[in-house]
Amino acid sequence: MKWKVPYIDFGRQFKKQEKLHLNKFKDIMNKGDFVLRGEVEKFEKTVAKYLGVKYVVSVNSCTDAILLTLGSLGFKRDAEIISVAHTYVATLSAIKHVAAKPILADISDDFNIDPTSIEKLITKKTRAILPVHLYGHSCNMSAIMKIAKKYNLLVIEDGAQSFGAKYNNRFVGTFGKAGCFSLHPLKSLGAAGDGGFIVTNDKKLYEKLFRLRNHGQGKRKDGKFLKSRYDIDFFGFCSRLDNLQAAIVNNKIKILEPNIRKRNLIAKKYNKKFKGLPLILPKIYEKKKYRDVFNSYVIRTKYQSQLFKFLRKNKIEALINWPKPLYKHKGLKLGKTFLTNTEKICKEIISLPIFPEIKESELNFIANTVEKFFKSRS
């Protein structure tokens, strides 16, 4: 299908920094700097500075970022970790893969975990809360951290969709024990393939993750951790961020802030164009409590499947992320649950194209198409 408006236009994104990317590519290819090289180290330092955290460990995806973080924290079998069912499956698969048990809380109208639904799920086995900052919007971190403190629980943040988002002027991913991020191309800071990273202020966790991503090996330049690169401390994984991918995100992080401003502007424009239509629109916070990054622009309608089909018929690449709660996938064996708001939201959401390079004419076309849909129903 040739879209009139794609969900993201990667070609336009590339054109903006074409020279920078090609020069880096040539340099890396000529030198053969492919695995755990300078660009990786530079990326980790840049992110640590940007977020104001002590340590950053890059890995090959956010899935691995969550998995290795949970694995490093040493949860016992069946330890309960509270998270949500309206997230990408990776959040819960990481919990499952460390033999812990995902306990599912409902979400609020901001699509994120509802703090008021957490406390009643806490048992003797609860060890952690894993909030997901969905669509580029932070969870209510003061409420979550308060509960975590009260019950002595760890907080591990899934910030896959929200790199650059803030809550009370503080970046998401920096509230709990660790924050996990994705560099998947659809994310606010996206590579040309898979990538991810963990941020933390905990030195011990950092030292573990640094080696866990590389088969238990890892001599740092300052000689810390291991005497030699050939020493192996424990069985680890092969989960390294490619140097080429790191170079791409090192270029792209230079325009992250202007891109975030553009995404906010686009969301504002969408909201203005949709005013008066029977839609629930995302809230625009104007930098008070929240600084959003609008990784997705998500509208809600009773006519989800009809509007979705209409948009795609008109060559607008809308998405539904995701049409059903994770516990409804029988094969995942998450048990029988019914979370009222999660169910309702899954049946109403549609993600519209949003990327910094989107044109005014494309926004108008989308707005006119949505308007046409509702006119045809009245």
Ligand SMILES: Cc1ncc(COP(=O)(O)O)c(C=O)c1O
């Ligand atoms: C909320 C959430 N968590 C985790 C992930 C996993 O990220 P990755 O694809 O980098 O493994 C994603 C990816 O879409 C996500 O949206």
